[in-house]
Amino acid sequence: MSKVEDFEELRPLLFSIAYRILGSVSEAEDAVQETWLRFDGSATVPASPKAFLSTAVTRVSIDVLRSARVRREKYVGPWFPEPLLNDPYEDPARSVELADSVSMAALLLLERLSPLERAVFLLREVFAFGFDDVAVAVGRSEAACRQLLVRARRHMEAGRPRFEADRQERQELAERFFEALKDGEVGELRSLLAADAQMVGDGGGKAPQLAKPVVGAERVARMLGTFIPWLFEIDVTFEPREVNSRPGAIFRDRDGRVLYAMVLEVLDGRIRTIRTVTNPDKLGHLGPVADAWAVDREVKRTRRRTHP
Known part of the structure; x- marks a missing residue:
């Protein structure tokens, strides 16, 4: 397939990763666009477009989140994620994880994590990436990613309700x-x-x-x-x-x-x-x-x- 076809096939996944990291539709769309520019500008076609694009969108989103967190400290009143009506990415095997992770309650819990913890948790727990791909995406060793995941799980479990309705x-x-x-x-x-x-x-x-x-x-x-x-x-x-x-x-x-x-x-x-x-x-x-x-x-x- 061409670069355009590869990118369009993976666009729903890229947006879903970016939105969960950023909690913003507009910023997620910008992150996906920046990812396309990096992909289009690469001199060679990567062996795995999914790995390349997922890494790119994760790194772009982490950078955006770091600056966004500073702005959110000065936000007037409570800060909530931008409302999302339709998540474009579907995976029947991960439908529960995908739905739960995009709820406002979950996104607000994710705000407690560092940008790296947030990215590792989402890639591993929600999108089921292997630790090798997670490590490449966030630029850390697999051992470091496992530690980040343990901390992230602990924070998420501590704030998650026990008896949520179906x-x-x-x-x-x-x-x-x-x-x-x-x-x-x-x-x-x-x-x-x-x-x-x-x-x-x-x-x-x-x-x-x-x-x-x-x-x-x-x-x-x-x-x-x-x-x-x-x-x-x-x-x-x-x-x-x-x-x-x-x-x-x-x-x-x-x-x-x-x-x-x-x-x-x-x-x-x-x-x-x-x-x-x-x-x-x-x-x-x-x-x-x-x-x-x-x-x-x-x-x-x-x-x-x-x-x-």
Whole structure:
């Protein structure tokens, strides 16, 4: 095959590696493009295009992550990964690992790892690369990669919940949740939430966001049951979608522009965490982005008009 054909065949894998390392769709796409430039510019055709391209995208992503971590230290409010609706890479033998590793909860756990630990963990545990290929990709010995993997596993296991729901249970609970959300049924919402449920938002200082997490089933239910109906009053709509392999929804303004993404984390048969991403810089890959500030002002005007 030609270089172009080799690259296009492997593009889904390259993006999936880059996204999991970076937690950013836009940065992952840039990393894949830089990988193509390196591949196209190489004087010879490598014996294994997969090994060459995987190494290149991993190293590019590690470099980008190192600088991104510095920026994230100054981020306004909680930082969440960019919402991902569809993971382009599929491997039936690794479907569980691929789905779990792209969830927001897992990506936030990965933030605790060093860039090298993160890359080694993903290549070995999620994509099932051999230690020889992992070592080449990160530029370390196999022995060093084994040590990095042990540390990464320890961090990941320490933060991973013990009783996460399966996909069918998550989906059934999400359907009930969004039906109750649509009807403003505070009691039903409360019954679906864990006692210590919390709702957290990522606006990055560029869109309206929660000043601090809303904690407790009662508070979260009342906040959702009173605020969301006001959005519906000004013709905001939502479409349930799987976001980062978990139940969620995309909210849109009356013109169909993306307002924010919502993701549900389900544990022990209840919704434990609701995350929203309103930062417009993280939504552009989903379509035209709404002016969240304008929507917020319209909600306030409508409330004053109907409840003076």
